[in-house]
Amino acid sequence: MPVNRNALIRYRTIDNCLQNRFRKWTLDDLIEACSNALYEFEGIDKCVSRRSVQADIEMMRSDKLGYEAPILVVDKKYYIYSDKNYSIINIPLSNQDLKVLGEVSALLKQFKGFSHFSDLTEMVSKLEDKIHAQKTHSPPVVRAE
Structure with a gap:
């Protein structure tokens, strides 16, 4: 169960970051934000791996969890939502x-x-x-x- 909870914390953190359109988010920025969130919520003092955050982004983009997040990479460096009003917490019910x-x-x-x-x-x-x-x-x- 802790692995699932940690993933959910990372998804919410990535979502919060990408909603902030006043900042450009690199993969390293997202890794740092996820690591800070896991420390804050779970007391885990271990840095989140690059591969975990990349997998989280791919999972958020897919329809496996129903998010289908419109995450784009701009200039081969910065992550953004193509829809500025998108959030994983605003998904309508099927x-x-x-x-x-x-x-x-x-x-x-x-x-x-x-x-x-x-x-x-x-x-x-x-x-x-x-x-x-x-x-x-x-x-x-x-x-x-």
Whole structure:
């Protein structure tokens, strides 16, 4: 599990770096940023390898994780997102994801009213709002009880 968590930290770090369009990011800059992030979040004092960051960039570009990040190399040196508004955290949900979330929401609704699950009502409402917003491409609605 730690390897997966470390990879996710690196993906988020690379994403944050490439969103900052006021700086040109070389591979060495991304390696340093990833190493700093792993030290900050996990206490790992070991430098991230060049190959790991290159593999992370390729994984982010691919559709294996659903990111399909539009990462380009400019002047054979600098990494950027071709879409300035892109971020791996803003990826829309697929129809299959929405279907599964709908099923989860229906399952969680069955626990409404139980005293052990008092916080569940609000969480289910938020989940339903997010699902509705994704399906209709409209902003979430505020609900009043």
